[in-house]
Amino acid sequence: xxxxxxxxxxxxxxxxxxxRRPKKLRLVTWNINSIRLRLARLADLAVALEPDVICLQExxxxxxEFPLREVRATGYRxxxxxxxxxxxxxxILSKIPLAVIPSTPDWCGKGESRHLAVDLDIPGAxxxxxxxxxxxxxxxxxxxxxxxxxxxxxxxxxxxxxxxxGAGSIPRQIIAGDLNIAPLPDDxxxxxxxxxxxxxxxxxxxxxxxxxxxxxxWIDAMRHFVPPPEKLYTWWSYRNRDWRQSDRGRRLDHIWIxxxxxxxxxxxxxxxDARDWPLASDHVPVxxxxxx
DNA sequence: ATGGTTGCATAGCAA
Numbered sequence: 001x002x003x004x005x006x007x008x009x010x011x012x013x014x015x016x017x018x019x020r021r022p023k024k025l026r027l028v029t030w031n032i033n034s035i036r037l038r039l040a041r042l043a044d045l046a047v048a049l050e051p052d053v054i055c056l057q058e059x060x061x062x063x064x065e066f067p068l069r070e071v072r073a074t075g076y077r078x079x080x081x082x083x084x085x086x087x088x089x090x091x092i093l094s095k096i097p098l099a100v101i102p103s104t105p106d107w108c109g110k111g112e113s114r115h116l117a118v119d120l121d122i123p124g125a126x127x128x129x130x131x132x133x134x135x136x137x138x139x140x141x142x143x144x145x146x147x148x149x150x151x152x153x154x155x156x157x158x159x160x161x162x163x164x165x166g167a168g169s170i171p172r173q174i175i176a177g178d179l180n181i182a183p184l185p186d187d188x189x190x191x192x193x194x195x196x197x198x199x200x201x202x203x204x205x206x207x208x209x210x211x212x213x214x215x216x217x218w219i220d221a222m223r224h225f226v227p228p229p230e231k232l233y234t235w236w237s238y239r240n241r242d243w244r245q246s247d248r249g250r251r252l253d254h255i256w257i258x259x260x261x262x263x264x265x266x267x268x269x270x271x272x273d274a275r276d277w278p279l280a281s282d283h284v285p286v287x288x289x290x291x292x
Numbered sequence: 293a294t295g296g297t298t299g300c301a302t303a304g305c306a307a
Binding site for chain 1: 295296298299301305306
């Protein structure tokens with residue numbers, strides 16, 4: 001009887017008074033550019049970085065065709081995906097149990113698969129993870145002449161309003177994905193030459209800055225570890241004979257954490273070597289480790 | 293200025 005009482009007392013007191021040992025969360029975002037074509041590269045990524053959670057963009061597969069069995073075989077039991085035939089598509093692969101957030105916006109009313117949000121089941125309190133694939137925006141940086149650029153600006157503006165008006169008030173959140181904007185001068189191989197190139201125009205970088213300023217100011221996790229003026233890229237075009245020699249890269253893929261998580265940042269890495277993998281994606285994985 | 297490469301609706305798009 002007395003023993004049971006002691007046990008009960010411990011159980012009620014422990015969570016409130018003693019520090020919980022933080023859980024390691026190694027998170028990767030990667031534009032895989034067709035998950036079915038690159039299933040073997042996904043296995044390479046699992047071995048190279050041993051992520052706990054992987055956010056994928058451009059899976060390019062309808063949900064009925066999603067290679068669930070093959071992805072499970074890479075070691076990820078908890079899988080959420082939202083796709084469409086041939087274009088777009090996002091997925092979250094996790095070793096940590098997750099719950100999909102069912103009611104996310106239909107961005108720009110287009111019914112596209114560009115956002116997936118989940119709550120990761122972390123002891124203490126959940127971590128809400130958003131996986132985004134922002135529209136690339138086409139070639140002409142003029143919203144009047146190019147509807148794809150208009151769509152990109154509208155998408156970023158909608159996301160800004162969503163996080164500014166409620167969604168940003170939730171604690172312990174992460175935004176990861178291919179945001180298709182290189183915000184800083186040192187996020188591109190030539191700031192001057194890319195000022196009128198879609199992905200680095202002032203209208204885009206300023207819009208991204210307004211998004212990043214929501215929720216009290218999202219922290220750019222990779223730039224926490226690799227601050228400017230060091231160059232940092234996550235994408236190199238296929239249209240170069242030798243991507244490493246020309247090195248005309250851009251940092252399009254990002255991991256942001258809500259400001260309450262600043263103390264969780266442990267390390268960050270861009271897996272540049274993945275650009276040399278056989279049948280490589282034009283994007284490489286970005287990895288951040290947090291202690292949550 | 294143009295073209296360069298890749299993936300999928302395998303034919304033009306989108307990136």
